[in-house]
Structure formats: C-alpha cells, structure tokens
Amino acid sequence: MKGVMGKVLRVDLTEGTMREERIPEAVYEQLIGGVGLGAYYLYQHIPADADPLGPENILGFVSGLLTGTGSVMTGRWMAVCKSPLTGGWGDANCGGNLAPAIKQSGYDAVFFSGVSDKPVYFAVDSKGPRLEDAAHLWGMDTITAEQTIIAEYPGRKRPSVAVIGPAGENRSLISGISNDLGRFAARSGVGAVMGSKKLKAAAFAGIRKISCAFPDTVKELSKEYSAKIRRQNLPPIVKGGALPLLGKALGLPVGIPLDAMLTTGLFKKWGTIYNNAAGVVNGDSPLKNWSGSKVDYPAESYRKINPDNIIGRETRKYHCYSCVIGCGGICDISDLVPGTTHSHKPEYETVCVFGGDLLNDDLDAIFIINDMCNRGGIDTISAGSTAAFAIECFQNGLLTKKDTDGLELNWGDGKSVIELVRRMIAREGIGDLLADGTKQAALRLGNRNGNGNGNGDRAEKYAVHAGGQEPGLHDSRFDPLLGVHFAADPTPGRHTIGAGLYYTISHLWEKVSWAPRVTRPYAKSSDYLPSKTNALKTKANACYKALTDTVGGCMFAMITGVQHWKIFEYINAASGWDRTADDYMEAGLRVQTLRQLFNIKHGIDPRSFKLHPRMYGDPPLTEGPNKGKTVPIEEMVGEHWHMMGWDRRTGVPLEQTAVELGLDLLLAGAAGAAKAAGAADAGAAAGAGGEGEGGSKGDVDGK
Numbered sequence: 205m206k207g208v209m210g211k212v213l214r215v216d217l218t219e220g221t222m223r224e225e226r227i228p229e230a231v232y233e234q235l236i237g238g239v240g241l242g243a244y245y246l247y248q249h250i251p252a253d254a255d256p257l258g259p260e261n262i263l264g265f266v267s268g269l270l271t272g273t274g275s276v277m278t279g280r281w282m283a284v285c286k287s288p289l290t291g292g293w294g295d296a297n298c299g300g301n302l303a304p305a306i307k308q309s310g311y312d313a314v315f316f317s318g319v320s321d322k323p324v325y326f327a328v329d330s331k332g333p334r335l336e337d338a339a340h341l342w343g344m345d346t347i348t349a350e351q352t353i354i355a356e357y358p359g360r361k362r363p364s365v366a367v368i369g370p371a372g373e374n375r376s377l378i379s380g381i382s383n384d385l386g387r388f389a390a391r392s393g394v395g396a397v398m399g400s401k402k403l404k405a406a407a408f409a410g411i412r413k414i415s416c417a418f419p420d421t422v423k424e425l426s427k428e429y430s431a432k433i434r435r436q437n438l439p440p441i442v443k444g445g446a447l448p449l450l451g452k453a454l455g456l457p458v459g460i461p462l463d464a465m466l467t468t469g470l471f472k473k474w475g476t477i478y479n480n481a482a483g484v485v486n487g488d489s490p491l492k493n494w495s496g497s498k499v500d501y502p503a504e505s506y507r508k509i510n511p512d513n514i515i516g517r518e519t520r521k522y523h524c525y526s527c528v529i530g531c532g533g534i535c536d537i538s539d540l541v542p543g544t545t546h547s548h549k550p551e552y553e554t555v556c557v558f559g560g561d562l563l564n565d566d567l568d569a570i571f572i573i574n575d576m577c578n579r580g581g582i583d584t585i586s587a588g589s590t591a592a593f594a595i596e597c598f599q600n601g602l603l604t605k606k607d608t609d610g611l612e613l614n615w616g617d618g619k620s621v622i623e624l625v626r627r628m629i630a631r632e633g634i635g636d637l638l639a640d641g642t643k644q645a646a647l648r649l650g651n652r653n654g655n656g657n658g659n660g661d662r663a664e665k666y667a668v669h670a671g672g673q674e675p676g677l678h679d680s681r682f683d684p685l686l687g688v689h690f691a692a693d694p695t696p697g698r699h700t701i702g703a704g705l706y707y708t709i710s711h712l713w714e715k716v717s718w719a720p721r722v723t724r725p726y727a728k729s730s731d732y733l734p735s736k737t738n739a740l741k742t743k744a745n746a747c748y749k750a751l752t753d754t755v756g757g758c759m760f761a762m763i764t765g766v767q768h769w770k771i772f773e774y775i776n777a778a779s780g781w782d783r784t785a786d787d788y789m790e791a792g793l794r795v796q797t798l799r800q801l802f803n804i805k806h807g808i809d810p811r812s813f814k815l816h817p818r819m820y821g822d823p824p825l826t827e828g829p830n831k832g833k834t835v836p837i838e839e840m841v842g843e844h845w846h847m848m849g850w851d852r853r854t855g856v857p858l859e860q861t862a863v864e865l866g867l868d869l870l871l872a873g874a875a876g877a878a879k880a881a882g883a884a885d886a887g888a889a890a891g892a893g894g895e896g897e898g899g900s901k902g903d904v905d906g907k
C-alpha cells in the first residue's frame with residue numbers, strides 16, 4: 205500500500221540499542237496510521253502495571269498516513285505514551301514541520317522505551333539513527349536547545365527537532381514537547397515521560413520519499429480546498445472589537461447549520477484568538493476557575509483581550525507544514541522579555557486560561573507567561589488552570605503566604621502569576637506543589653481547613669479537572685456535547701474531540717450513512733438531553749476525530765466539514781484503497797475502542813473520569829449566559845458509551861464490539877480483555893443493583 209513507510213523504529217534507551225520493525229499491512233487497513241498505529245503498538249508493548257515515568261513506558265513519535273502525500277492540512281504529528289497525568293492512554297498532537305520529517309526518516313513512528321543513564325538526544329538522517337550526548341543541552345529552554353541542535357547539526361539538511369524544556373526534565377506531569385521553536389504537543393504529560401527517559405530531544409533529518417497511490421487526485425483535492433480557503437478573506441472593515449457581536453449570535457438559543465468555510469476568514473486574520481472576547485459574551489469561555497461569568501469579567505476587561513490588540517504584536521503569519529490557512533503567528537515581545545527574538549502568538553486557550561479564568565486582563569502578562577510556558581515546556585491549559593486553583597485556595601485560606609514564600613495570589617493579578625508559573629517550571633517552593641496539576645496539588649494539600657475556621661473546605665473543591673487532566677477552555681455548560689467528550693474520551697478533558705457546534709459544522713451526514721442530519725435551525729435546549737440523536741452525534745465526533753488523528757490532519761480543517769476537506773477521498777487517493785466513508789468512520793471507532801481498551805488494560809475505570817461539578821453546572825451559575833444550566837452528564841455519557849458499543853454503565857467495550865471490529869484478530873486477547881473487564885464490572889453492577897446491558901453494539905440508524 206502507499207502513503208505509509210511500512211515500518212517503525214524501536215529505541216531502547218537503557219541498552220542504547222535500536223531495531224526496525226515491519227508493520228503488517230492489515231494494521232494500516234484497520235487502524236490507518238498515526239494515533240491508530242500508536243495505539244496498536246503501545247497496547248501490545250506496555251505492561252499493565254508499568255510506571256508511566258519508568259523504563260517500561262513507551263513514548264512514541266507518530267506520523268499520519270496523509271502527511272507528505274501532497275494533501276493539505278496534514279502536518280500534525282502525535283506523541284503517544286501511558287499518561288502520568290491520568291494513568292491511562294496519553295497523546296498530544298502538534299503542527300509545525302516535524303510530521304513529514306518523521307516519515308522522511310524512513311519510519312511511520314519512532315518508539316522509545318527504557319531510561320538512559322545520562323541525557324541523550326536521538327538523531328536520524330541519511331546515515332541512519334543514533335543517540336547523541338545531550339549533557340550540554342540539559343537545563344536549556346526548548347527554543348535555545350532546538351537552536352543549539354540545529355546549529356551543531358553536521359548534515360546538510362536542517363533537522364526538525366522535538367525537545368523538552370526544564371519542566372519536562374523536572375518531570376512535571378503537565379509538561380509537553382516543543383518543536384518549531386515553541387509549537388507544542390502539550391497534553392497528557394508527554395514531556396514528563398520524555399524527561400523521565402533522559403531524552404532531551406529527537407532530531408529528524410531524513411530524505412526518504414513518501415509515496416502516494418494517485419498523486420494527481422490528491423493534487424486536485426488539494427487545489428480545490430486551497431482555492432476555497434484563498435477566497436475566504438474578511439473585509440478590512442471587520443475589526444476585532446466587533447467579535448463580541450458574533451459571540452452573541454452564536455449564543456442564541458437556536459443552533460444553525462452553518463458552513464464553517466465562512467469562519468476560516470477569522471482563522472486567517474486572527475487565528476484561534478478570534479474567539480476570546482466572543483467566548484466571554486456567549487458563555488463559551490470559563491471564567492474565574494469555572495465559577496464566574498461575564499459579570500466578573502465585564503466589557504472593560506474582555507475588550508483588553510480584543511484580538512486586534514494581540515495581533516498588534518504579530519510580525520509574521522505562521523503556517524504548519526502543508527497548511528493553507530495559517531492560524532499561527534510570530535510576535536515581537538522584545539520590549540517585555542528583552543533579548544527574545546522568536547515568540548509564538550498565544551492561542552485562544554492560553555489567553556482564556558491566563559485571562560478570564562484568572563480574571564486577569566493584563567495582556568502583557570499573558571504574552572510573557574505564554575513565552576515562559578513555551579520555553580519552559582509546560583502546558584498552558586494545565587498551568588493556567590493550576591494557577592486558578594492556587595488563587596482560589598489562597599483566597600480561601602487553604603494556601604497562605606507562608607506556603608507561597610510571601611507571594612500574594614489574587615484574582616486579576618497577572619504579575620504574581622508570572623512568578624507562580626516561573627516557580628512551577630523550576631519546581632521551586634510552591635511551584636513544586638503545583639507542577640503536577642490540580643488533582644495532584646489538591647491531593648497533597650488534602651484536608652487542610654481554610655483560615656482555621658474548621659469549615660471542612662477541601663482543596664479538591666477548587667481543583668477543576670476531568671480524570672486528572674485540566675479541561676480545555678470551552679464551557680460544557682455552553683455546549684453539553686463537549687462535556688460528554690471531556691468525560692468519555694480515553695484522554696479526558698480534551699476540547700479537541702468534539703462538541704455540538706463541531707458536529708453541526710462537520711456536515712458528516714452528507715457522507716456517513718448513520719450520522720444524524722442537521723439541516724434546519726434547531727433548539728439548543730435539545731443538546732441538554734441524553735437522547736439517541738445526541739449520542740449518535742458524539743459517536744460521530746469521536747470517530748471523525750480519531751480518523752483525523754490517524755492521518756495527521758489538523759482539526760481546523762476537520763471542522764470545515766467533509767464537504768470541503770475531503771478526508772475520505774484523500775485517504776483512498778493516497779493509499780490506493782477504495783473504501784467508503786462508513787468504512788473509515790468504522791476505522792475511527794476501532795481506534796477509539798482500542799484507546800479505551802488500553803485504559804481498561806491499565807486498570808482505569810472509565811467511570812472515574814468524572815468532571816468537576818462546576819463543569820456540568822452543579823450548582824448552576826446564578827449569573828451570565830450559562831445561568832441555570834445543568835447538564836445530565838452521567839446519562840449522556842452512558843448513552844454515548846452505548847452507541848460506541850461499550851457497556852452503558854461501565855464504559856468497558858463489549859466483547860462483541862471488539863470482535864466485530866476485528867480487534868481480536870489484530871491484537872490477540874483484546875476481546876478477552878474486554879470480556880474479563882466486562883464480567884468483573886457486571887458483577888459489581890449486579891451487586892449494586894444495576895440492570896444488565898440489554899443491547900450489543902449501538903444501533904446506528906438515527907439519520
């Protein structure tokens with residue numbers, strides 16, 4: 205088959221050895237590549253009791269099937285591992301130029317196991333793979349280390365480099381991996397796993413060709429998509445100050461089946477930050493550690509984070525490999541951080557978490573923190589959420605100035621957060637407590653009572669996370685289907701899997717036989733119901749996103765919809781297969797089920813991925829656009845699991861599902877594992893008075 209390299213490299217860092225492994229074609233047919241290939245490999249090779257920061261964990265750098273085939277919007281690579289943050293499946297994906305470089309090195313993936321006894325970095329080029337000493341790089345920030353490796357590189361081709369910063373070296377559970385001088389694979393604690401292996405960096409400088417079955421067809425598809433994107437330009441009259449009006453429109457109680465191609469003008473002009481002020485107005489942006497509303501962060505605050513103020517610092521646009529949108533930007537912040545020559549524009553999530561979630565409107569502080577996080581190698585979503593947790597603990601006496609070495613933590617004080625984040629990256633003082641995210645910090649703070657008032661407040665009351673991971677900054681009270689994905693995905697707390705809005709603009713029903721049609725305006729109140737239609741939508745979201753991650757696709761292309769970014773046609777043309785959209789959505793379901801089975805194998809109870817009550821409106825907010833809204837999250841998650849062919853009460857994939865998806869043939873024992881876990885849970889549920897699972901695989905006729 206075409207499109208893939210057909211083999212992976214396994215590097216044992218304890219022994220310093222490497223071996224190539226061929227991947228059977230059936231694996232690609234069933235799981236496509238990218239995250240599917242990662243799940244296939246890690247499910248088999250990581251033992252159930254492996255310490256995520258120990259030698260048995262495996263960290264993979266994987267690339268997707270479409271990357272490098274001539275298809276556009278397919279430059280995302282993915283880090284995969286057992287997550288030290290959740291204890292289950294971990295992945296994080298990132299753009300830049302690394303994804304094609306992995307394939308050009310001759311492999312679809314490179315997997316690292318073991319622990320090196322000294323800092324090393326991995327390099328691969330036309331001379332083959334090797335490990336290099338990294339003692340001189342250890343302790344460097346991500347950008348300096350990447351620039352050093354590139355400057356020292358002996359070959360003619362400039363390498364693409366993935367690298368950790370001090371946070372990863374310090375095994376912060378919320379650290380990530382950087383490439384392209386500050387692009388970030390941030391989530392799941394992948395940086396801590398890399399740090400635990402003493403692997404500072406991986407540099408890819410291969411020159412292998414990437415094959416494609418029907419390059420002319422791929423070229424036509426790319427031409428068509430690129431032409432549509434080129435046409436999407438906002439008139440200059442549209443200014444950032446008008447975006448709250450757009451926010452108001454999207455906050456109306458009626459859902460409209462939009463053509464998302466129209467929104468790409470916003471991405472081209474501002475990038476993801478176009479949503480920051482709009483999200484405050486309509487309730488999409490969580491505020492004050494998910495406890496506030498726009499009453500707490502009024503117009504005089506959110507106007508300061510107007511995207512025009514942010515792109516005022518942009519010196520050039522940034523495109524990932526094969527991208528025709530270009531939502532990124534490079535900013536000049538040399539007046540704020542002297543000597544800084546390269547700083548990526550903060551994303552929506554970063555501005556929201558270090559802005560409204562802390563009630564902070566000091567934009568300069570947000571630029572400084574964003575740069576610090578990228579250089580230090582820490583996830584902005586988790587670091588900002590943990591700062592919000594710390595402020596709320598401080599305000600309620602669970603943390604004192606004694607704990608913080610005199611640092612005052614107040615809502616709206618961006619300057620103190622700069623210092624707090626510096627300490628988190630360095631694991632210094634209070635930063636050591638916070639460097640592993642909200643769940644771990646709350647566990648360590650335990651039952652300490654605020655102000656000695658004996659009111660029994662526990663730190664966990666302020667620790668907003670889903671299954672150990674801090675959620676993306678989109679409010680599940682605003683979009684309940686997003687809440688289902690926060691709770692039900694094998695990597696909980698991820699805002700990128702799906703949402704009600706994503707579904708409505710994906711137009712999946714145009715190509716997928718079982719995807720519910722949304723062609724007319726509908727009452728958004730129906731999104732708050734545990735209905736079969738909603739479960740079909742969340743199933744479709746999950747399968748579509750998993751498929752996108754198997755090919756290296758960008759989610760901003762994914763959400764422009766299948767009528768524009770023709771993922772199914774692309775895969776056929778690149779691979780040479782002739783399969784239907786339903787076949788590919790089934791591959792997405794297979795990948796998603798395998799990720800869930802990974803969690804089951806590693807002792808994760810899917811029911812433990814609970815959302816913080818604030819995330820589903822318990823108690824409901826008393827002000828703002830999400831006032832009075834509560835999401836029946838448990839029932840909705842149960843419906844979603846059922847539709848996926850997983851046990852409605854436990855989230856364990858049914859044995860029949862694993863067999864029907866062919867996972868048992870691909871991975872000996874996968875169905876048996878599902879059966880064993882299902883039997884154990886059935887027993888527990890029966891003991892608790894639960895009723896049996898009536899159906900098998902979810903019926904899929906709700907078009």
Ligand code: SF4
Nearest residue numbers: 299524527530531758
């Ligand atoms: S839209 Fe943005 S994130 Fe996606 S590929 Fe382009 S630059 Fe990268």
